[in-house]
Amino acid sequence: MTKLADLLVIEDVAVKQAAMKKWFMPYTDDVDVDGLEEEALTVLVNLSSHHKGDQCKDWLDKVRAKHHLSDSENIESSLAELKWFHSHNLKFPDCRVREQRLIAKPLPTDEVFISGRSLEPSLGWAHNSAYYRHVLWLLNPFRWQSKSTNVLALVREGQPIWLALLQEFGLEVKSLVALQKAINAQVPDSAFPTSVSPYSKQMRFPSGDDYVSITPVVNHSLQQELEVRARDKNSKLSFVTSSLPNSASIGSLCGSLGGFMKVMNYPLEIKPAPQGTLAASRSKTGHYLDDYQVTNYQVCQVLNRMIGAEPLKTKKQRDKARSVQSKLLRKQIALWMLPLIELRDRADLTPSEQLLEHDDPLAHDFLTLPEVELKSLATQFNHRLHYAFQENKFTHKFAYHPRLLQVVKAQIVWVLSQLSKPSTSDETVQSEQYIYLSSMRVQDAVAMSCPYLCGAPSLTAIWGFMHHYQRELNRLIGSDSPFEFSSFSFFIRSEDIQFTAKLTEPNSVVTKRTVSNAKRSTIRSERLADLEIDMVIRVNGSERLSDYLSELKATLPTAFAGGYLFQPQISAEVNWLTTFSSRSELFHTIKGAPACGRWLYPSEQQPSNFDELEEKIVDDSDNIPVSLGYHLLEKPTVRANSITEHHAYAENALGIAKRVNPIEVRFSGRGHYFERAFWSLESSGETILIKNYRN
Template identity: 35%
Template sequence: MDLASILEIDDKKLLDKKLRKAFSPYSLPIAVDGEELTCLIILINSTIPRNKIKDIIDKQQAQELWKDDGHLDKCLTEVGWYHTHNLKYPDARVSHQVYRGDSPTVYPNVLSSANLPYGLGWANNSAMVNYAKLFSAEFLWRGDVITLGTLLTAKQPLWLDKLVLLGVNKNKLDSMIAYLDNELSQKQTPHEISDYSKQLRFMVTGKPIAVTPIVSHTVQAKIHKLAPSLRTTTISHGHPASVSGLVASVGGFSRVLNYYPSVKRNRTKDFITARRDKKGCFDNSVLSSKSFVNALKCIAKENLAPTVRQRRQLRVSALRFIRKQLILWLAPMMEWRDSESNANYDTEPSSIENKLIVTPLEQLPQLVAELNLKFYQSIQFNKYASRYAFHPELILPIKMQLSWLLRYLAIPISTTVATNSHVYLHLQQLKVSDASSLSNPYVAGIPSLTALWGFVEYYQLRLNKLAGTSIDMESVAWFISEYQEIQTKKLPEPCTPVSKRSVSNIKRSGIIDGKYCDLTVDLIIALRIPDKETTPTKQLLQAALPSKFAGGTLLPPALYEQRDWLNIYSSRSELFSVVSRFPKSGCWIYSDNGKLDSFQKLEQRLKLEPDLKPVNMGFIALEKPQERVNSIAEQHCFAEPCIGVVQCKNAIEVRLEGAKQFFDSAFWHLSSENTAMLMKTYHKD
C-alpha cells in the first residue's frame, strides 16, 4: 500500500493510526511518490506528542512547526544520537554513548546487518523521542528506501521546493543541510566502556580480547517486519523510550524469533506399557501433527503453488519431512530391538509389531507391504489425517519412503570410522537450571552456541589448573534430552542504596526482561592429549566440571539417578555405538549444510524445514581491537551478534546416517578469522 491509498480512508481515527504505523521503524517502508508534501506534513507533525495534535495531516500545524527554528533545532540536535548499533539495548542505564559506524563484513551462512541496507535508529533521552522521528523515519521514494535526512544531504530539488512551500526560509534550509551533512558523515564510537555494558572475553590468536556485543538497529527492525510470518515472542521494557525509538514505537515489546529445540517427553516407558496391554506400539502421535497433515496435503496435490519450481520445492520438502516423521513413528520398535528384554513382550506372533522386532535385520525390507498397510490403518481413524488414508496420490510415495527406511534399518549400525588421536569425554544427563534461552538480542529458544564454547573453555582451564596438564578441548557435541521454558521473570537482587550520602536501605534495579529455560544435556568433548601426558582420572575430570552453563546453574545427575555420569572413550566406534542408542525424545544440535545468505532465505527455510532453528552463531567485530577505559582486557572491540541456523537432529536419524556423518556434523568449535568469532563444525582429525 502507498501513501495515496491510505489517505483515501474516511475514518479519521483509523487514518491517523495507519499513517503513524506506516512511518514507524517496525513497518515496511511506504511509497510516497506524488505525495511528497503530505509526507513532510506527517513527518513534522509526528514530532509532537499524540495527545497534543488532533490531525497528523494538519497542514497549518505543519507550517507553524517548519517555521519554528527552535523546534527544528531540537530535531537537528537528536541527529547526533542516531546510531547503527544501539548501546542502550537492553539496559537503558547506559548513557551519553552512541555507536555509528559502517556495516560489518559479510560472512557466509550467518546473517547480520551486513545482509541488510544501511539504516539508522535513535536512542537518547526519552523526552526527545518524538523529535528524533523527523530525519530518521524511512519511506519509499522512486523505488529506494530513504529518509528525509538523506534527501536533504543529497539536495533533492523537489523536496527542497516543498520545504520552501511549507515556510522554511533559504538560510535555515542551508544550515539544516550543512548540519545533517556534517553529522551523518561522521562515525561515532565511545572511548570508554559503560559499567552497564556487557563484556565477553575471547582468545584471538593467543591473546585475550574483550568484546561488547551491541544490537543492530536494522536487524532488530527486520525481525519486527518478519514477525507476522515467523514464530516470535516479546521482550518487555519498562521504559521503552529510554531504550530506543524502535522499542518506543512498539510500546516496549521488542520482538525476537522464538524457536525451541525439537525435544519431546520421553514416552518409551508408556509405549512398553501399551505394548504389554496390547494397545498398539507405534508412535501414532507424530501422525496427528498439523505439519504432517500439511505435508500429506502437499503430496496429495492439494493447494498447489503457482509455479512449477515452487511446487517441486514444496514436494521435496514435504517428502523429507514425511520421512522424518515415519522414522519417529517406527522409533519405539527400533528402541525395543535394542532392548535386552524385547523377548518378554507379549504380542501376536503374526502381527507386524512382532515381525519388526524378531525378524533378522537383513529381512526387514520384506515387511514393506505389511508396514504400508499398518500406516494407512493408523491414519484411517485419525480425525486429522483420515481423509488421506489410501489416497491414490500417496500410496506410491509413502511406500517408497517406508521401503527406504526398512532398507536402511537392515544395514547393521556402521561404527567403522577413521582412527585419530582424540580421546572423547562423555558427560551424561547434566542438569541446567535457569539457563538463558535468549541466544542473542534477536533469537530465543536454544541457548547460544558461544555459551556452549565458553563452558568448554572454562572446563579446559579448570582441568589444566587442577591436574597440571596442557590438555586441549578441541570440539564439543551437544545433545538436549529435556527442555522446559521458564515463564516467570527474574527479580534482581537489591544492589543500589536509596541515599548515597547516608545509611539507607538498598533498592533493586529495574527488571531487564529475558528468556530462561531448564534443560538436561549430554556433552561429548573431544580432547587432544599431548604425547608425554596421560588422560586424567575420572575423579579429576569430575572435580573440574564448571557449575555454570549459559548463565544457569549446572549440576551432574543425583547419585540415586546415575552414579557413573562421566565416561572416557578412546575409540570412535565404541562412542558411536553408545550415541546411536540415545532416546528419540531428544535432539542433537547439528550444523546445517544449506545456504543462508539473506533474511528472505531465512524466512523461507524456517517455513519449509521444521527441524531448522535459528541460534546465535557468534560475533562479527565492528572495528579493530583497541585500548578502552574500563575494558576487562588490554584490547577491546564492539561486535555485532549474528544469526545462524542449526538442525535439531533426532537421535534415530543420527543412527541411520552413520558414524562418519555424526563426527563431521555434530562437533563444534570457535573459529576466529579476520574480524569474526564464529562457531563452526570441527573436521580436523
C-alpha cells in the same frame, strides 16, 4: 506498498489519524509520498510537535507544523540531538549506558550469514527520553522516488524540493544552513566510543595466543526490518513480543513501540515423553511397535500423495516428489520400529522391561536373530505394517494399496538392511577422545540467544561453557600437555521456555552521601528456558581422559548459557559423565538417544538475508534460526575499560541449524555423525562464528 494518497482519502477521522501516525513510524513499511511531499512533511513535523502538554489533533495541520519549524528553540533542540544518532544502539537493552553512540558498517567478509550487511543502513537515536520527540521529523522513514529515505538524508543530499519545502514551512535559510552543517559534522560515516561503558557487556574469545573482548550491539536496521516483517501478513516468520522498561530512554525505535518489540520465536519444541518407553507402550496398546508413527496426519498426507491424490504435471516433478515422499515414509517406518530397535540395543534392560515376555513371534525373532539375518523379517514387518494401516480409520484405505505395496516394502527392506550392516572397524584418530555428558539439567538458561531471536540457546554461550571447562580442567591437573576441547555436539532431551522476571539484587542507594535505603535496578522480564541436554565434547590431548574422571567431575562449570547446570537426579541412576577413546563405542551409546529429543546439527547452506531464511524454514520445518556468533564492526583496538588488551564492537550473526531426529542419526551412520554434528569456534579478522567442525 502503502501510499500516502490512500491514507488521505480515509473518511473516518479517528482511523485516519491512527493510520497517519502508524505509517510514518519506523516499525511499519515505508509509506510512498511521491507527489505529496508537503503533506508528508506536515505529518512528520506534527509528530515532533506532539507532546503531553500540547497534543496534536490533526497530523495534517500545516499551521501547527509551520509554527513548530519556525521556532528556533525547536530547531536547536533537534540539532542538539544529532550527536546521538546511531546505526547500532549501545543503550539497548540497558539504558544506563550514557554519553556514547556508534555508527559503523560490518567489516567485509565472504562468510554467509544474516547481519546488518544484508540490509540498507539506517539511523536511529538514543539519548535522554525527554528529547525523544525532537528527532522524529528528521529520522522517521518514508519512500520517495522509489527509495527509502528520511528528511535527514534528503537535507544532507541537498534535495531542492525538500529544501524549498522546509523554507516554506518557516525554517530560515540561516537555520537550514546550520542544519546541513550540523548533519555533516555530527553524523559521520563512522563513530566509535573511546571507552567501554561499565553497563555494556563484554565477552572474551581466543585470538592467537591471547584473548580479545567483544561487545555485542544491536543493529538498528535489523531491528527495524524485523518489526516490519512481523506486521507483514505475507511473512511466514514466527514472532513473539518482548517487553522493555524505559522505552524512550532506550531509543527511537523502542520508544515508538512503547518497549514492546518483536523478536523471532523459534523454540526447539521438544517435550519429554515419560510414557514413551517400550514397557509403557506395550502396557497401553499390547503392541511392540509404535503404530502412531505410521498412522498420524503427516503420514496420511505422504501416503495420499503417493497414491496420486495430488497429481503433478511433469515426470521430473513426479520423480522428485516420489523420492522425497519415500524418504519421509522411510523415516516414519524406522520410528515405528524404534521400540524394538532400542530394546535390541540395550545390553542391560531396565527392570520394567526385563519382566516383558516376548510372546509376539515377530518381536521374538527380531530380538534373537543375528544382525545379518534381520532382512529375512521384511515380509513379516510388511504384513504387520499393512495390518496397522487396516486397523486405523484414517489409514485403512492405504492397506495393501497397489501403488504402495512395492514402495512400502522397499523402505522396510532399507531399514532392516541398515540394521544388518556389520560394524566397521573403528577409525583411529591420533590423540582424539570424547567426553559424554548425559541427561544434564539446565535451569533458567537465557532463551533469547540474541536481541533478534528467542529459541535455541546461544551457540557462543555453549562454546563458552566448553572453553571454561577446558580452562578449569587444565588449571586443576597442571599438566605439561594440556587438553584442548575443540568442538561439541549438542542433544536436547526437553525444553520448557517461560516468560518471567527475576528480582535483582540491591546495587545502589536512593540518596547519595546520606543514610538511605538501598534500591534495585529495573526489573526486566526475560524468556528463560529449562533444558535437559546431552553434550559430546571432542578433546585433543596426549594423556588419557579416563585417568582424570574425578577431576572432570570436579571442574564441570555450573554456569551454562546464562543459567545453571546440574547433574541428573540421584534417583535417575544415570552415569552422567563418561569418556571414550573409540568412536564406535561413543556412537553405540549416543545412537540410542530418546526419540522425543533432537540433535542440533550445523546446516551446510546458510541464508544471507531474511527472504532466504524464510524460504529455508518453510521448505524444511526442521531448520530453525540460531545465533551463529558475531560480525565485527571494526578491527580489535585498544579501548579504555576493556577487560582485555584489545576490544571490538560487533553485531550478532544469524543463521540456521537443523534439528535431527535420533533415528536419522542412527541410520546416517557413525561417519556422518562425526563429520556433521560437531560445532567449533572459527575466528577471522572479521567474524567470530560457531560453525561445523573441520579437521
